[in-house]
Amino acid sequence: MQFRTDLEKNEYDRLDQRACKVGDSAGRKIPEEKCQFRTDFQRDRDRIVHSKSFRRLMHKTQVFLSPEGDHYRTRLTHTLEVAQVARTIARILNYNEDLTEAIALGHDLGHTPFGHSGEAVLNRLYPGGFRHNEQSIRVVDRLEPKGERMGLNLTEEVRNGILCHSGDLKADTLEGQIVGISDRIAYINHDIDDAIRGGVLSAHDLPQRDIEILGDTHSKRINNLIRDLVENSQGKDEICQSPRFREALMDLRSFMFKNVYNSKKVKDAEAMEKVERIVESLYCFYVDHPDEMPELYRNIVSEEGPEAGARDYVSGMTDHFAADIYREIFEGIEPERRRSI
Numbered sequence: 561m562q563f564r565t566d567l568e569k570n571e572y573d574r575l576d577q578r579a580c581k582v583g584d585s586a587g588r589k590i591p592e593e594k595c596q597f598r599t600d601f602q603r604d605r606d607r608i609v610h611s612k613s614f615r616r617l618m619h620k621t622q623v624f625l626s627p628e629g630d631h632y633r634t635r636l637t638h639t640l641e642v643a644q645v646a647r648t649i650a651r652i653l654n655y656n657e658d659l660t661e662a663i664a665l666g667h668d669l670g671h672t673p674f675g676h677s678g679e680a681v682l683n684r685l686y687p688g689g690f691r692h693n694e695q696s697i698r699v700v701d702r703l704e705p706k707g708e709r710m711g712l713n714l715t716e717e718v719r720n721g722i723l724c725h726s727g728d729l730k731a732d733t734l735e736g737q738i739v740g741i742s743d744r745i746a747y748i749n750h751d752i753d754d755a756i757r758g759g760v761l762s763a764h765d766l767p768q769r770d771i772e773i774l775g776d777t778h779s780k781r782i783n784n785l786i787r788d789l790v791e792n793s794q795g796k797d798e799i800c801q802s803p804r805f806r807e808a809l810m811d812l813r814s815f816m817f818k819n820v821y822n823s824k825k826v827k828d829a830e831a832m833e834k835v836e837r838i839v840e841s842l843y844c845f846y847v848d849h850p851d852e853m854p855e856l857y858r859n860i861v862s863e864e865g866p867e868a869g870a871r872d873y874v875s876g877m878t879d880h881f882a883a884d885i886y887r888e889i890f891e892g893i894e895p896e897r898r899r900s901i
Contacts, residue, residue: 563597576654578797580733586716590709600715601658607712608666611704614639617668619878621675623751623821624758625831632754635675639668641750645782646742649799650735652790660735663721666714667739669704670695672875673882674835677827681839686871693726695875703856703872710856737799745785748813753778755820767815773808785809838886839874845889846870 571581582599595603608614617636624632633641643664650660670692672678682690697719700712721736723729731737755761763776775781788805801809820826846853847870850861854873861869874882884895 564595564599567599571656574654575656578734579655580659580717580735581656582658582715588713588715590713592713599658601656601662601718604712604714604718605658605662605665607706607714608662608669608700611669611700611712613669613699613704613876614665616876616878617671619880620671620673621677621879622747623675623754624826625674625677625835625879631757633750635668635671638747638750639665641746642667642739642743645746645786646739649738649742649786649789652786653734653738653793655738656733656735659717659721659733660738662714662718663725663731663736663739664742666700666718666722667696667725667743668692669699669722670697670875672839673877673879674839676821677832677835678839678875678882681836682843682871682875685840685843687867690871690875691726693723693729695871697723698872699876702860703876705856734793734797734799741789741799741801744809744813745782745789748809748816749778749781751816751820752812755816755826758826760820760823760825765819767811770808770812770815773804774812838882841890842874842877842882842886843870846873 568581568583571579571583575581582601585600588600594600598606614636617639618634620635622633622635622638643661646660646664647657649655650657672682672690672692672695679690679692700714700719700722702711704710704712706712717733717736721731721733721739724731724736725740725743729740731740752761752766756763773784775784785801785805788802789799792802793799800806846857847866850858850866850869853861853869857869857873860872877885887893888895
């Protein structure tokens, strides 16, 4: 049976010449025996999906802290929407969909509890700063167990795509570049949806010039942004948008930062003070009391110091777990059931 090798050969016949083929992969840091049925990129995707860090995204904030309602995005649903957008683009352009999906599913594994608010606290406290994309790499390289070995031992292409999905970083593969833009397309649009649902915005508040270009509904904006990206990336050695669409999307992003992400309706002073207090108190507590952390993080303390152990432990917590542990340590309130990470 040659299932995997047939899949690998098929990529050279089927995919665009610019696509990253798994047969050309730089491989893993630690060589492994190949799977009989799955390519290395497919195995990476499966390792991410089956990881504890991926499951914990379900209970981590996207934008709204402890929203009242069942339909607000979490960090997990955000990740799935990024993967959906990215896979669609990769499929249309005939690039490697398996690699694209693996990067998309792993790109936010390093996010903190309470979304970017928690990230800002750790960035202020941890020596050298804290960036969630770098922590995502640390999660897959060091913190997630795979059997008796620590780390998922992902391929270099998936690791690079995860690291370079945010900011001004640019992934080495076109599939990684697709995920970087898909992340922005997804979060801006689904955060508009959640903001309208939460009464923070109305559809009429959105900047009309940008809406006329991108579309006046969630589905139209996604469809138009994908079409523009495909039309401007076809046959090129980079993934790019038209200047008109990129300007409109970035203008809409600026609008969201001003009116949603930094809005007092979303981040009222009391809630933000509570988030800062929880994250800072837990980080400082575990720096001073490293023996109170689970064995994995105590081992990190012995290798890298208490600050690294506390960073890794606190950043991996879900919103609920962080709040429960804070109440237990500082208020003497036992959680109904012990959770662990």
